[in-house]
Amino acid sequence: MFFKKDKIKETAKYLLNVAKRIENYRKDVLTKAQSDILFQARMQVQKALTLPRAEAYKSFEDIDRSLKSIGGTIYPLTGLVENAEVFLFAAILALAIRTFFFQPFRIPTNSMWPTYAGMTFELNKGRRNIFEKMKRWMFLGASNFNAQANDSGTLQIPIAQSHDKTGPYGGILYYKVVNGRKFFGLLSCQEREYTFVVGGRHTTLRMPLEFSFDDVVLATLFPKEKSWKEVLDHRPSMRFKQLKINKDGHEDRINYFDTGIQKSTGEDIFNFDILSGDMLFVDRLSYHFSLPKIGDPFVFRTRNIKELRYDDKYYIKRLVGLPGDVLQVENSTLYRNSVPIEGAEAFELNRKQVDQYPGYTNVGLLERDYEVEIPENHYFAMGDNSPYSYDSRSWGFVPNQEVIGRAIFILYPFTRRWGCSK
Numbered sequence: 001m002f003f004k005k006d007k008i009k010e011t012a013k014y015l016l017n018v019a020k021r022i023e024n025y026r027k028d029v030l031t032k033a034q035s036d037i038l039f040q041a042r043m044q045v046q047k048a049l050t051l052p053r054a055e056a057y058k059s060f061e062d063i064d065r066s067l068k069s070i071g072g073t074i075y076p077l078t079g080l081v082e083n084a085e086v087f088l089f090a091a092i093l094a095l096a097i098r099t100f101f102f103q104p105f106r107i108p109t110n111s112m113w114p115t116y117a118g119m120t121f122e123l124n125k126g127r128r129n130i131f132e133k134m135k136r137w138m139f140l141g142a143s144n145f146n147a148q149a150n151d152s153g154t155l156q157i158p159i160a161q162s163h164d165k166t167g168p169y170g171g172i173l174y175y176k177v178v179n180g181r182k183f184f185g186l187l188s189c190q191e192r193e194y195t196f197v198v199g200g201r202h203t204t205l206r207m208p209l210e211f212s213f214d215d216v217v218l219a220t221l222f223p224k225e226k227s228w229k230e231v232l233d234h235r236p237s238m239r240f241k242q243l244k245i246n247k248d249g250h251e252d253r254i255n256y257f258d259t260g261i262q263k264s265t266g267e268d269i270f271n272f273d274i275l276s277g278d279m280l281f282v283d284r285l286s287y288h289f290s291l292p293k294i295g296d297p298f299v300f301r302t303r304n305i306k307e308l309r310y311d312d313k314y315y316i317k318r319l320v321g322l323p324g325d326v327l328q329v330e331n332s333t334l335y336r337n338s339v340p341i342e343g344a345e346a347f348e349l350n351r352k353q354v355d356q357y358p359g360y361t362n363v364g365l366l367e368r369d370y371e372v373e374i375p376e377n378h379y380f381a382m383g384d385n386s387p388y389s390y391d392s393r394s395w396g397f398v399p400n401q402e403v404i405g406r407a408i409f410i411l412y413p414f415t416r417r418w419g420c421s422k
Contacts, residue, residue, distance in 0.1 A: 008056050012045050015063055019045070022071050034070040041066045046410070049087050059066045103284055103405070105299055105314055107277040108210030111383030111390060112297070114356040114410060115346055116410070116422055118277040119211045123219060125271075140413045141276020145207055149263040153199030156256040157217060159232075159240065172214045172228045174254055180206060195245055197256060198263045207274065216272050221259055279412040280421065282314070284405040292319050292379065294336070295343030297421055298409040299397050300381070307395035316407060317391050318346060321372075321380030328371035332359025334382070345422060346384045364393035379403070 019042050023030075041063045048059040061313040109118040124144070128136070136142035158174035173194060176256035180191035185395070191206045194213060207213060218228060225231045229387070239258040244251055263269060282299045292298055296319045321327050326337055333351045334341045341347045349357040360382070374380050378397035383389025392398065407421040 005161050008049065008050050008053065011057075011060055012049055015045050015060065015067070016042065018067055018071070023066065026072060028069065028071070037070055049185050055278055080330065103282050104279055104411070105316065105407075106211055106279045107316060108208070109277075109390075111385050111388060112318070113385040113388075115297070115384045116278045116280070116372045116407075117275075117415075117417065119208065120275045121211075121216050121219075122273045123271070124273060127271075136273065137336075139374040141275040142175070143276075144273050145205065146271045147196065147205040147269045149198040149265055149267050149269055150203050151199030151201040152264045153262070155221070155259045155261045155263050155269060156197040157221075157242070157259060158195055158215075158254045159257045171212055172232075173217060175213070176252075177209065178206070195247070195252075195254065196269055197243060197245070198269070201225060202247070203269060204247070205270065211274055214269065220270055220272070221261060228306070276413050278410050278417060280407045281409040281411055283408045286335075287405055292322075292403060292406070293343065294319060294322065295347065296339065297344075298379075298381070299404040300409060301402045301404060304399050304402055306395075314404065315381070317389070318344060318379035319379055320382045321374040321392075323374050323376045323378060324372045325365065325380070326371055327374070327380060329360045329362050329368075331359075334360045349362050350384065350386065357384065358387050365396070366393050377401075 019038055023038060026136075029037075044059055044066075045062050048056045048063075051059060089299065100240070107118045108297050110120065111118070122142070128144070128182055133142075133144060133151050145381050160174040160362050175192040175194045177190055178193045180189050181187065190209045192209055192211070192213065193204055193206050196205070197354060205213075211389045214228065218225065218231065222231050225234075239260070241256055241258070244253055244258050244273065297316060299314055299316045299321050301312070301314055303312040307345075320334060320341060321336065327341075328335050332353055336342075340351060346357065347357055350359050353359040360366075365372045372380070374398060377400045380392045382391045382393065409420055412418075
């Protein structure tokens with residue numbers, strides 16, 4: 001008997017909610033007669049709760065017919081309508097959380113390594129099966145990239161010349177910025193396109209714009225060399241030559257370096273995985289109530305930084321200077337107001353050059369024997385991976401109005417770095 005009464009109450013509650021929804025959604029188009037029907041339906045629901053079970057259900061059927069007569073597309077409810085409402089509510093809720101509280105960001109580069117990881121790579125020997133690829137994609141965000149020789153002969157790689165405009169990311173290898181697709185082809189994006197030559201035919205390979213392919217080529221083709229300088233300095237100049245590459249009706253003249261490495265048709269030139277950069281949750285709320293602090297891993301937008309206006313993106317760096325601070329670098333140590341900077345573990349690790357922290361380098365505004373004072377309403381940002389960080393030393397100060405928030409949690413991928421941000 002308890003369950004029967006409970007079912008009656010549940011049905012009554014459902015009909016009252018439907019009546020309320022019809023009134024909220026259609027009150028501007030309901031006639032007076034329809035409004036009266038809606039009012040009577042509500043009263044009838046209340047009365048049905050006092051009736052015996054059989055009479056209550058008969059009354060509910062009458063109410064249902066009344067609501068259908070004035071409900072339009074609101075009633076009767078369909079699965080499509082219900083799902084659309086749930087999806088819309090979830091989207092609004094997610095947008096509100098992202099806008100005012102927590103926003104996810106993905107780190108593309110390794111300027112904050114080893115505290116945070118941008119896109120990194122792993123060389124592959126042989127081929128992984130589909131299940132291994134799915135597992136690595138799910139847990140590490142790994143995507144496979146493979147290029148094979150279209151001919152037999154020596155491998156020649158494109159080298160950027162001083163006048164090549166290869167974009168803000170630069171590099172040793174020449175590439176073109178082309179339009180591509182991501183997220184299963186749903187979104188447009190820009191990609192790097194590299195062209196390699198084996199024998200008399202070329203092979204192209206595309207990858208994310210933020211990913212530097214130089215280290216992959218160095219590790220694959222010249223594993224015994226420590227740097228590209230060693231590779232190029234130890235080879236005679238006669239191994240450089242300009243080739244004409246015809247693609248899609250366009251002819252490019254590219255400066256190539258003959259590696260002397262033999263490849264056969266169908267043989268892998270490169271086979272590697274790009275591992276996803278860390279995805280972070282950024283606290284957008286706290287900085288509305290308190291000022292950023294020295295040592296915070298903070299996210300900011302580049303649109304109002306003069307040297308970065310061409311590249312309206314979000315950067316994450318370490319906050320190292322507040323308005324009025326004076327900074328300088330000496331002997332791999334960053335000094336703030338004449339004393340070694342404090343406020344984050346990464347500062348001490350860089351000072352001591354331990355645990356893969358390389359120490360701070362003298363470049364740009366912090367050249368050797370230089371110091372810089374932070375102007376009012378601005379901050380100074382530097383990466384933990386100082387030798388490879390494109391930061392305030394090169395492009396200047398961060399306006400306070402462009403600061404988004406503080407990184408608080410690494411939510412993906414599932415590596416040893418997963419957890420609270422440092």
